[in-house]
Amino acid sequence: MEEPNKTENEDDRDESEQRVWSWGAGTEGQLGTKILQDEHFPQLLHQFSLSSISSLACGGAHVIALTSAGKALSWGRGNSGQLGHGEVVSNTLYPKAVTSLDGYFITHVSAGWSHSGFVSDTGFVFTCGDGSFGQLGHGDNASHCSPVKVSCFVDLHVAQVACGMRHSLVLLKDCSGNQVYGFGSGKRGQLGVSNDRVKSVNVPKVVSGFEGVEIVGTAANGDHSAAVSVDGHVYTWGRGFKGFEDAHVPQCLNSSLNFTKVALGWNHALAMSGEGEVYMLGGNHLGVLSDLQNIGPAKHFPVDLREFNLEKVPGLDGTKITDIAAGAEHSVIVTEHGEIKTWGWGEHGQLGLGDTRDQTSPVTVSLDYDLNEAASIRVFCGSGFTFAVTMP
Template sequence: MEVEGEMAMEGGTGEEVKGGEYRRVILISAGASHSVALLYGNVVCSWGRGEDGQLGHGDPEDRISPTHLSALDGLGVTSVTCGADHTTAYSESCVQLYSWGWGDFGRLGHGNSSDFFTPQPIKALDGVRIKQIACGDSHCLAVTLLGEVASWGRNQNGQLGLGTVEDSLVPQKLQAFQGIPVKMVAAGAEHSTAITEDGEIYGWGWGRYGNLGLGDREDRLVPQRVSSVKGEKMILVACGWRHTISVSTSGGLYTFGWSKYGQLGHGNFEDHLTPHKLEALRDHFISQISGGWRHSMAVTSDGKLYGWGWNKYLVVLGGFFAISSDTAWRWCLVSLLADTGGNSWWRWCWFGQVGVGDNVDHCSPVQVLFPHDQKVVQICCGWRHTLAVTDRQNVFSWGRGTNGQLGHGDSFDRNLPTIIEAMSFDGSSGRQIESSSVNLLSGKFWIPSSGRFAVVPDETMQGQVAVSQGNGSDASVPENDMRIG
């Protein structure tokens, strides 16, 4: 749900991460409970929740520290993007987009609803040059070098922009942008947005909270231009779960949509159905933005980071806990299990994804501070955690850590930025980043329990895989389904 501009093109030889050699982080991305980073030399690392294969290491195991994704070595990966429980990587040299993870609703683009536990090429996009990818909860968007847009995955609210509510198992071109070059796209849980090369913003999909910016709460099945911002051209857009953030050419920050937890930043908890300028940051020029599940982040041109919105999850009262929900508080009984490794059951109740040292929701921007006044050069929100890269070439994370998505070697939450030692210049020098052991040519893949879509080894074809047809409804991937580049 982060903002990504044009692909990072810094390369290298793709040599292995060994001996604790420090590698500068080029890109970061965060999903619901996992994180991915692209390091100098086209090296990809992932960590966090792995149950749905979103880490790409060939198994369903969590990784509590950054782990080298060796399956992508030698492919020249230049960009990585997380969806909620899936991941994509693009190779400029191979002109190929790869995806892996949870495959329900066709969000991986492979023509089926199967889960993949290692990166697989999206055949429908073979040879299509892509400048930007956006992944939401269950759908994906891609912008080609020509400014055309393709979408695939879940479409129950029209978030694919194809004029229907039918899911798409393979990428399809959006006809609504014919003749309208698109600069960038963003994807929320069930809505999508785009900014055109001439600075216009478009919204489509689920619009119940005004997150499309069109002045109402209606869904849209095709992209529709937002006309409420007079005289301002937009250059950046990001989606949270049910809210949207945009930045104008003058550096002004606008938010709209759902604000129950203060994620719009206007000092209250009121929804806005059209883009509303964030007055608290009016004296700053905003250079980067990112939207989480219910929180938001913005970086100023001088490297200051501000956060606001939802900052906690569960409230513990003795042997009970309250779960925050959209409609009510639901009370549940917790069995007090034996403490293992000092990780008491109550310790993961407070997330702190805003990063300001407390667990209180913030309806106005609050500055996030870093050691030695480091400036932020990159920011990315996951659902309940946040990642940042500073000008000292350090990577920090904070928020929920239950599945190891913070990358600190444990499963604790943090409510202040904490350095990821293995990926930071000021971290533990000599610390080795472990590599995943999966070998794509070995034919060995983890096979989930029956009833779940999975990648199954084809014993007759060395180094290739066949897809199990769990419900008989999966489609074959057409070799030339799409030619949009």
């Protein structure tokens, strides 16, 4: 770790310390660069040198960092109280501790468009920010500037929270019964609570269709929800991707592949298999790979179009992928060699390629870093920005 008396601009930094880079949309402070501007190239953030970041969550224009000590830091847009600092602010330019959670060891965080979720090692879940659609789960539509414990789960043990555009999912730990809950906006089916159209709910409701299925991970973005089961199946529900209608209960993707992670954008999804292959689902522009016109006569039959709409990301043959992330309309992957590749929407520089052009296939991002120094690199996406973190 860097010595405490070193300045943030010194070049003689400890080679073993953690690196954090950001790029893309930055006009609300979400990049952590202390400058309100977009960045087209990866920017190394020196202020993280004394913190060990175990995970990040990127939302519409704010970021939450989780440290290995169980502390949460947040920065970026705070106009709805989503930073959890106890006040509404236009933006915060640098990481600031969420001090109201100091009495808890935080193990999981998530950032939605304008709300945030935090999970403690004791199984409590806290939410803050915009609650106008009930996405905070407190039984009303009020907003909160500090994290508030969701009372529905105080007698249960929460493992994860996932925040989407205006809805949230909660996954319970070691639960053989009702294990996934949804709350917030549900008009596109993203809550998964029934086959009927539900405008919104402000009290957590059980997501239907997971009886006898063990879920190990959830994801939410835009009006989409997804989950991965212990046996490698991917389930999606909510707004329909290109090729199929909105789903009001979870639908299992018809594939024999064994998936380990899913990442959601606004019009597409990425799914990573246990073999390190990456597949893309849905969308209709800005780097999306699918084209339903190519599925031939099969499109006239009552088949699950998602099977045809799931395509392997090209140009990666023989390369194992170790991490994936999806923004609103862009995608990021990490190879086994530590290379970061991006494609999709590039208007704000979120592809990290030095320009604002869109890309229709993966392009390697240049980092001023010896790839052999880190055991791994993880990537995280907000709506129009990207973070990369080395994990020693």
